[in-house]
Amino acid sequence: MKHKFTLLLVTTLCLSTFFYSISFTNSGGPAAGKTGAPGDGLCTDCHSGTANTGLGIVSLSVKDAGNPVTEYTPGKQYTVTATVTESGRSKFGFQMVTFLNSNNTMAGSWTLTELTRTQTKTSGSKIYVEHTSTGNAQTSAGTNTWSADWTAPVSGSGTVKIYAAFNATNSSGSTSGDNIYTTNFTLTEEIPVTPPVAAFSVSGTDICLNGSISFTNLSTDATSYLWDFGDGTTSTEVSPSHTYSTSGLFTVTLTATGDGGTDSETKNNLITVQPAISATAGSNTSICTGSSVTLNVSVSGGNGGPYTYSWTPSTGLSATNTANPNASPSATTTYMVYVSDGCSPMVSDDVTVTVTPPITASATANPTIICQGMSASLSANATGGSGGAFTYSWVASSGSVDNPLLPLTSTSPLFTTTYIVYVSDGGCSPTATANVVVSVNPPLTVIAGTNVSLCEGEITNLSASVTGGNGGPYSYSWVPSVGLNSNTIQNPIAAPSVTTNYSLFVSDGCSQPGSDDVTVTVNNFPTAPLVNCGATTLSSIEYVWNPSIGADGYEISFDGGTVWKNVGNTFVYDTTGLSPGETLSLMVRGISFGLCSPGIASTKTCSAINCAPLSVIVSSDTTVCKNSTVEIGVLSVTGGTGNYFFNWSDSLGTTQGPYTINIFQPTAFTVSVGDSGAITCGTLENKISIGVYPNQAGFTYSMTGDTILFNPDNTFGSSFVWNFGDGNVDSSLSTIAHVYDTNGVYNVCVQSVTPAGCVEEFCDSVEFVKVGIAKSYTNNDVHFKLIPNPGKEQFQLQLSCCGNVTPNEIQVFNLQGQEVLHIKPQRDGKFTLGNLMQGLYFLKIKYDHNNVNLEDWMPVMVQE
The missing domain is CATH 2.60.40.10 (Immunoglobulins)
Known part of the structure; x- marks a missing residue:
């Protein structure tokens, strides 16, 4: 497989720039650099018009041995062909160049193959291929084609672009009327690839069954892999691990595939897998109860050991991790042994040790529960053992057994007893025991x-x-x-x-x-009381009853027993607020503090007296001035027989009145009015209340310099008369200022008239002290004395009276009425005025007199 780097060949076809002048006499090609490539000019530099606006067709092709290519191999030579076609044109020109796409520098080199039709021109480091004067002519009608060989640049050059420009002339010999065309062609660089090489290594070659091998892939230039582990399994992982589940020799092959093809590496009989472990626990065996046997396991295969052993269950074994433990099971047991070599799969086998069954004994009693003095039969039964004859032996936890060596016997215990029977067969089986309990019922x-x-x-x-x-x-x-x-x-x-x-x-x-x-x-419940009617009036009924036996108190009911009222331990009940002749039925029952309550109720019906009611009108309540007179009496009486009688409170009299009374304080009078013609109907009481207007007369005073200011308390008074005690009087509704000529205590009185017309008078003692004179005075029945006066810093205030007097605090004011000091005197009245400047001051003294808070004023002269 090949890796490709893009080679961009840009071809620019310039339709007019190749010819400064295209004519039949001057057609030797344009100057270099007219391809339209980056940094180049274009044929339109010389020829008028716009490129690529004509009807012509231009193309570039790159071939390797006649085969078109779009990529190049560095250093290899290719044929580049430029073609222009436009109908009606017979003269054509062209120019082309190859640039590296990365920096637009010359790419590769040119070799001319049409020496008479093409030529090269150089501009700097760039070489251009273009037509010659003989290469103008069309190679076929309306078409011209040029070819040159191009050698590709060195490896790593990258993308190359061929730029070409074409001129389809009108053969007029001028620069106008020609059609200019440009085109380009891109080539990518073909990078050669390296074929893959398969190689691998393993972590080990000798393993146990179900062991795992790790394979390390050492291949180069490969992109995919196929592993064949020789046991029928494959893997496509790069470096797999594989587990072999069968033993034997295994050949491993790795096939590596890459862009450069496929390669394989095979390692014959590379992996050796050890055979499985074979273990035999031995033949089954039998033992007596309490005996033992040695177990033997035979092992082969695997990696040859050492082997490890694990026996299960562990019951009765001397050890569980050896090949030959001693087995002493108490019952038939199948032992399983597990064998491993630390590598191969664990295997197991089993062996059964049959144990002769022990003697099984059982005991019963009939009956199992008896009363004292009764008997019970004891019975024993045995199975198992070696099959010999059984022998019995009975033992009681207390008491005795009649026939202790027989399977059947009897017993008469006095209390619940447990019986034990011992059974043996004379063989190898151990003696068996069984218990039975005979329960003796406890007494009732x-x-x-x-x-x-x-x-x-x-x-x-x-x-x-x-x-x-x-x-x-x-x-x-x-x-x-x-x-x-x-x-x-x-x-x-x-x-x-x-x-x-x-x-x-x-x-x-x-x-x-x-x-x-x-x-x-x-x-017992309380007995029913006997209820009778007692004294009755026009509006009340009295009920009485005799004591009820067993009662601690009584309840009454007026609604037939729906609602009961506790009246305590009394034998009388009065009802009031009745109408004359009204009838009521009362139920009474006794109640007890004990369990049995309430008792049986008794009922009594009684009536109020039927009398004609009286209507009495007395003087209205009123309020008068203190020390004035008022007239009161019964104004009218109606109803009854007309034989009325009167009884006034405070022994005022026994007539209808009126009575004239002098009033000094609020008072209330009561008059009882009755009818002597119906004496049993009772009397009516009427109350007359007489209030007294409070005495609002009074005054306060304060001293400023030699002047005393008096203020009346009764601000609602209609007039005032002041008597200052020195022979001077005055009348004013506002503050009165008065100056005394000499020091002394003066009896000052103020008289006022209230809106109700009451004349009130209040008098009080006022002490006047000029500067420099120590005085004492009396006010509110309290005698004040200041020692010394005048004085400096230390003073003592002495208060005396008819009761307990205690000074609380003293406020000190200057002549401008400003508070300059606030002190709390000692209990003996001593106090210090501190650093007051010399002058006259007024003391506002607050004190307690018989638990009443009072205050008074007193002047003091402070000296330096």
Whole structure:
């Protein structure tokens, strides 16, 4: 097979450039470089017109020994033929050149074969082939053909292109009217190929059966492979591995195929495959129970060893990995031996060791379960062994056996006992044993059940349980039978009228009878109470009842027993809010903290008294000023018989009124109105409330310099009158500023009139202290004293009164009303004013007086 590199031969046919002047007298060919190839000119450089617009046909062909080719072999010679055809034309010219397609340089060399019709011209390193003056004439009508030999370039040149230009002249001797044509032809380089060489090697030649051989492919110039392993199998892998499953000698052949053809390599009898292993475990054999035998395996083939062995099962073998283990199976066993040589396939064979069966003994008892004092028959049976006569020997875990050396005997154990029989046959078989258990029933255990408490009239199931004995069926007998639905069943229904103790007796027909007791306690419900009507009024009924036996409290119902109300352990119940003559029925029943509750209910119907109601109108509620008078009384009474009587609270009187009363604080009066003609109908109570307008009089004050500012508390007052305690008075609705002439404590009073017309007055002590004078004063019943005053840094505030007084905090203000210090005094009233500048300051003192938070003002003079 050949590898090809493209050789591009570009042929340009120039129809007019070959001739500077084509005429019958001057037709020696064009100048070099007019093929239209890259870097060349074109015939149209001299001849007018456009190339390839005529009706002519041009072509290039490359032949090797007359055969057309499209590829070239480096250094080989080929014939290149250029042809132009155009009807009506008889004179033609041409020029052609070969360029390497990669760089447009000259490719190969030319050899002229038509010396009179063709010639060469050179332009630089490029050689052109063109017509001569004698090669113009047509070689046939309307056609001219030229040929030259071309020698291909050296290997690796790549694609070559032949460019050619043609001129089909009109024979006018001028440069116009000619038709110019161009064409090109491409040749690719043919790369020679090397034929393949088949070769291989192997990883080994001597293997075991089912062994694997790795083949290494050493072939060259091949693209596909076929392996024949000599055992009827093939592979197309490059370097395969192959497993031989039969033994013998095998010839291996590798066939390699490439572009250059096919080659094979054969290695005769290359692979030797060893034969399979043959193993025989030996002949079957027999042994007695407890005996042993040596097993022998015979092995041949494979790679000749050493061989490895594996016996299975391992039971009874002295070893499992030797050729000749000792076998001591307890039962007939088939042993399988597996043999391998580490290379060949593993093989196996088996051998059976038959073991004389051991004696098998069994024992039975009839019956297997007995009651105390009864007997059971023991029986033994044996099979297997060497076939000789069996001998027996009985042994009991406790107690004794009547005939211990016989296969059949009897026993009477007092409790459950296990019996063992030993059986032998006098041969090689070991003694066999068998067990049988004779169970002795335990005594009967009877539980009559848990004691039960129930209420009179109720029933209960007695729940007895029985264990032991022979498991039943049991027979039952309850004593006494009073209150039972049956006294011969396990769990009868009991409904005694009084507390009863029942005894249960149980037997099973075999064991000693058993018994147990259970008590059924009967509790009573509370008895029905006797209900009567008590005192009644127009709107109420009183019910009374006698105590109920067994009751811890009582419930009542007014709706026939649908809803019950617990009234506690009382014997009286009042109903109120009734209409005169209204009738009610009351049910009463006792309840108990015990199981039996509630008791039987009793019903009583009672009626309220039928009286004509009274209608009473009294003075309306009102609010008055403090220390003023008000008039109250019964304004009207209607209904009843007209024989009315009155009873006022606070011993105010027994008449209808009115009464004039001086009011100092909020008060309420009650008047009871009744009808003496219907005394049992009760009385009506009416209440009159009298409120007192609160005292809103009061004031606060503050000192600025020598001036005290007073502010009234009652901002709703219609008028104010101030008395400053120094003989001066004033009236104003706004802040009052007053200056005292001398230091002292003044009784300041303010009187105001409320919107309700109440005149109120409030008085308080005000202490006036000018700068430099230490004073003490009293306010809110608290006496204040500041020591020293004037003073420097350390001060002590003393407060005294009728109760506990404790200073909390002190705020210090300057004359401009600005707070300059906030301190908390010690419990003894001592405090420090720090680095205050000299001058007058006011202390706002906050203190507790009998757990009430209060505050007052006091001046202080600070010295340097």
